[in-house]
Amino acid sequence: MTSLQQVCTEARVQWDKLQDSEVPVLFVGAATCGRAAGATEVLEALRERIERDELNVLVIEVGCLGPCSFEPLVIVHKNGSPRICYGNVGPDEVVRILESHVFGDDPCARWALGKMTPGKLDGIDDFNTHPMMHRQVRNILRNCGLIDPENVHHYLARDGYRGFLKALELGPDKTLEEIKASRLRGRGGAGFPAWRKWQFCRDAPGPTKYLICNADEGDPGAFMNRSLIEGDPHAVLEGMLIAAFTLGASQGYIYCRAEYPLALQRLDVAIGQMRALGLLGRDIQGSGFCFDLSVKKGAGAFVCGEETALIASIEGRRGMPQPRPPFPAVSGLLGKPTVIQNVETLGNLPLILRNGAQSYSQYGSESSKGTKTFALAGKIKRTGLVEVPLGIKLKDIICEIGGGVPDGKALKAVQTGGPSGGCIPAEKMDLPVDYEALTQAGSIMGSGGMIVLDEDTCMVDVAKYFLSFTQAESCGKCAPCRVGTRAMLSILERIAAGEGQMADLEKLESVAQTIRDGSLCGLGQTAPNPVLTTLRYFRNEYEEHIRKGQCPAFVCSRMISYHIDRDRCSGCGACARVCPVEAISGQKKKPHAIDQETCIRCGMCLSTCPARYAAVFRRSGELTRVEPRKEVKRKSD
Amino acid sequence: MTSSRDKGLSRIADILAKHPANRGSLIPVLQDIQQDFGYLSEEAVAELERRMGISANEIYGVATFYTQFRFSPPGEHTILSCQGTACHVRGGRQILTELEQRLGVTAGRTTADGKFDLERVACIGCCALAPVVAVDGKVHAQVTAKKIPSIISRYAGEGNFS
Numbered sequence: 122m123t124s125l126q127q128v129c130t131e132a133r134v135q136w137d138k139l140q141d142s143e144v145p146v147l148f149v150g151a152a153t154c155g156r157a158a159g160a161t162e163v164l165e166a167l168r169e170r171i172e173r174d175e176l177n178v179l180v181i182e183v184g185c186l187g188p189c190s191f192e193p194l195v196i197v198h199k200n201g202s203p204r205i206c207y208g209n210v211g212p213d214e215v216v217r218i219l220e221s222h223v224f225g226d227d228p229c230a231r232w233a234l235g236k237m238t239p240g241k242l243d244g245i246d247d248f249n250t251h252p253m254m255h256r257q258v259r260n261i262l263r264n265c266g267l268i269d270p271e272n273v274h275h276y277l278a279r280d281g282y283r284g285f286l287k288a289l290e291l292g293p294d295k296t297l298e299e300i301k302a303s304r305l306r307g308r309g310g311a312g313f314p315a316w317r318k319w320q321f322c323r324d325a326p327g328p329t330k331y332l333i334c335n336a337d338e339g340d341p342g343a344f345m346n347r348s349l350i351e352g353d354p355h356a357v358l359e360g361m362l363i364a365a366f367t368l369g370a371s372q373g374y375i376y377c378r379a380e381y382p383l384a385l386q387r388l389d390v391a392i393g394q395m396r397a398l399g400l401l402g403r404d405i406q407g408s409g410f411c412f413d414l415s416v417k418k419g420a421g422a423f424v425c426g427e428e429t430a431l432i433a434s435i436e437g438r439r440g441m442p443q444p445r446p447p448f449p450a451v452s453g454l455l456g457k458p459t460v461i462q463n464v465e466t467l468g469n470l471p472l473i474l475r476n477g478a479q480s481y482s483q484y485g486s487e488s489s490k491g492t493k494t495f496a497l498a499g500k501i502k503r504t505g506l507v508e509v510p511l512g513i514k515l516k517d518i519i520c521e522i523g524g525g526v527p528d529g530k531a532l533k534a535v536q537t538g539g540p541s542g543g544c545i546p547a548e549k550m551d552l553p554v555d556y557e558a559l560t561q562a563g564s565i566m567g568s569g570g571m572i573v574l575d576e577d578t579c580m581v582d583v584a585k586y587f588l589s590f591t592q593a594e595s596c597g598k599c600a601p602c603r604v605g606t607r608a609m610l611s612i613l614e615r616i617a618a619g620e621g622q623m624a625d626l627e628k629l630e631s632v633a634q635t636i637r638d639g640s641l642c643g644l645g646q647t648a649p650n651p652v653l654t655t656l657r658y659f660r661n662e663y664e665e666h667i668r669k670g671q672c673p674a675f676v677c678s679r680m681i682s683y684h685i686d687r688d689r690c691s692g693c694g695a696c697a698r699v700c701p702v703e704a705i706s707g708q709k710k711k712p713h714a715i716d717q718e719t720c721i722r723c724g725m726c727l728s729t730c731p732a733r734y735a736a737v738f739r740r741s742g743e744l745t746r747v748e749p750r751k752e753v754k755r756k757s758d
Numbered sequence: 759m760t761s762s763r764d765k766g767l768s769r770i771a772d773i774l775a776k777h778p779a780n781r782g783s784l785i786p787v788l789q790d791i792q793q794d795f796g797y798l799s800e801e802a803v804a805e806l807e808r809r810m811g812i813s814a815n816e817i818y819g820v821a822t823f824y825t826q827f828r829f830s831p832p833g834e835h836t837i838l839s840c841q842g843t844a845c846h847v848r849g850g851r852q853i854l855t856e857l858e859q860r861l862g863v864t865a866g867r868t869t870a871d872g873k874f875d876l877e878r879v880a881c882i883g884c885c886a887l888a889p890v891v892a893v894d895g896k897v898h899a900q901v902t903a904k905k906i907p908s909i910i911s912r913y914a915g916e917g918n919f920s
């Protein structure tokens with residue numbers, strides 16, 4: 122068998138050749154998000170053209186580079202020209218790029234996001250100076266979107282598995298020291314120092330230890346873990362090797378949610394490659410260290426992201442949390458000491474070992490070291506996956522990297538930490554993003570989901586949304602969580618329906634306290650957070666719902682009515698055709714009207730009325746909201 | 759000639775052979791059976807009870823805990839409407855309402871003609887392109903209520919060609 126060293130050397134030669142390839146190379150971002158945006162069609166068009174014209178062009182599918190709102194993304198390597206990253210590339214654009222840039226001399230600057238390698242090109246700036254990129258530090262995501270995630274040689278050529286080899290060289294004790302010195306904290310939500318958990322596990326008696334990678338990513342609105350696994354699976358797996366070696370674990374599991382089929386496939390492929398390279402199994406790289414890995418597919422229960430529930434699920438039982446202590450690090454899977462670590466926490470390990478703890482902790486704030494990935498979504502101009510040093514201001518992420526709120530609307534709040542987190546109001550955008558600061562503001566860092574909310578988002582509705590989520594996902598084991606979330610949800614539903622009372626607000630706060638104090642697991646303990654932060658920062662909005670029966674954001678459907686402005690209506694009938702309950706009547710070319718009795722307030726008429734008429738308007742209590750009329754824009758390219 | 763029942767049983771035996779014979783295999787086995795048969799039938803559960811030595815009661819206890827498992831045959835196509843946070847604040851609820859109206863079923867049910875399952879899902883990780891709808895695993899990004907009929911019709915006609 123060829124040694125890993127030899128494979129690495131050969132991989133590096135091949136990689137260097139690819140960087141200077143005579144043959145043009147097109148790297149197409151084909152992660153789940155890229156495919157949803159149309160990467161599959163781009164690949165088809167590209168391959169069809171290549172086949173038809175018998176072109177000598179290499180096509181490589183890569184993971185997600187991060188700027189999802191610009192997907193599909195294509196990076197083009199053409200010898201003698203800087204590499205260019207193109208955004209919003211459809212099947213037509215990719216063929217044009219092939220003709221004009223690859224086999225012509227027009228670099229199609231209008232579609233370019235930036236140059237990825239040095240050199241001058243008129244009208245195209247460096248990709249790193251792009252507003253979405255220039256504040257980012259891409260360490261964990263360094264390979265995402267740049268390498269073929271199914272080709273382990275790409276990973277090896279970029280110093281892959283060097284961190285693990287370093288750990289083997291140091292031995293478990295010194296590796297633990299290194300992790301301790303890096304001050305790495307868990308990225309799955311709670312921010313517990315990784316080394317401490319490892320210490321507990323190592324100190325626990327018995328030779329059998331387990332390591333579990335938590336890839337359940339249950340926070341609805343977060344996709345950091347999916348992107349990392351899809352784009353660079355070996356980074357996570359190398360992290361698992363390092364952790365297992367330090368713990369003395371001989372078996373590892375990856376608990377990945379079933380909603381991520383591509384990530385699951387990537388893991389399978391990568392694990393096979395590890396086996397072939399002698400990075401799994403007995404006596405790994407002649408070190409005497411034995412370790413094997415298997416993937417467990419989640420079955421759709423949010424609570425299974427909680428450590429003890431996750432263990433129950435792997436054991437083939439109902440995913441119900443257990444009281445702690447004993448902590449899993451002492452007694453976990455099958456009663457053995459078990460360390461559970463988030464995908465991104467593990468993804469940090471190769472970095473720390475390769476570059477040293479000192480280099481790692483140069484980034485970050487005093488209490489929160491390193492970089493962290495965040496998933497930007499919601500009402501934000503540039504959505505996607507970003508990586509920044511911890512301690513950066515919230516507004517740098519939202520306003521600079523994300524470009525703020527689109528359509529001239531005002532920023533209202535940023536939701537972090539998902540169902541366990543809270544809403545940070547626009548006035549607090551100077552907040553540094555670190556574990557302590559976010560907790561003080563009433564939210565949590567969470568795993569990295571950031572949902573931006575604008576003036577059209579109703580905070581009562583957001584609170585109700587999260588409570589209905591936690592209420593549905595409560596496993597039902599403890600009464601405060603099971604009954605309490607139900608009670609809070611009905612109060613919120615009442616308020617949203619215009620039937621709330623001022624006393625309801627105190628009631629919400631007192632039930633919240635009961636749930637916090639009396640729940641067994643994190644799901645219950647943190648379930649009130651979204652309500653408490655919105656009450657803290659947006660109490661007036663609750664009061665407006667209760668006192669005036671109006672929803673200032675025009676979201677709570679029970680409080681809004683839809684109307685047609687007779688002067689604006691052209692009688693085109695578009696609204697009447699889409700209304701599901703036939704509540705709209707009127708003669709052709711004459712103003713239409715909505716029958717309030719029949720209307721179910723679905724809003725289809727509002728979204729259907731052509732912008733040049735904008736004749737549908739809304740009322741809520743004393744408020745009226747008229748949509749601006751827009752001239753039709755002609756489609757240009 | 760073997761009956762379809764025997765064939766079913768031998769497929770279950772094949773699935774069991776792929777997993778270690780321990781309790782931890784229960785969920786992966788149920789997932790494989792659902793993958794193969796589309797749902798967990800009474801016969802399949804009875805067969806598992808016999809072969810794995812876990813009572814049917816216990817198997818149902820575990821399976822009903824997880825939203826992934828279903829106990830009736832699925833429709834021809836599965837439509838997932840994302841109700842995650844990013845999709846919610848970008849109008850995911852209206853998309854689901856529109857799907858319900860167009861298909862004439864509420865979420866969690868199968869259309870009368872057996873063509874479509876309509877289900878809600880709590881995020882499929884394409885939040886940056888919200889709101890999203892996935893049909894048979896293909897994700898449709900930035901969906902609007904207006905696009906729903908054309909998405910449905912793309913799948914509705916298909917059966918006639920086979």
Ligand SMILES: Cc1cc2nc3c(=O)[nH]c(=O)nc-3n(C[C@H](O)[C@H](O)[C@H](O)COP(=O)(O)O)c2cc1C
Pocket residue numbers: 306307308309310311312313315335336337338339340423424425426427428461462463464466467568642643644
């Ligand atoms: C209800 C609930 C859901 C959770 N979901 C996840 C999850 O999806 N992914 C994750 O890494 N951690 C999740 N956690 C946190 C884990 O229990 C655990 O703290 C984490 O995986 C530890 O890894 P870390 O220290 O590397 O962050 C969840 C916790 C709770 C209470």
Ligand code: SF4
Pocket residue numbers: 424441442594595596597598599600602603640641642643644645646
């Ligand atoms: S707090 Fe809620 S989810 Fe957690 S164990 Fe209790 S009932 Fe289950």
Ligand code: FES
Pocket residue numbers: 341342343840841842843844845846880881882883884885886888889890
């Ligand atoms: S919230 Fe819909 S895909 Fe994540």
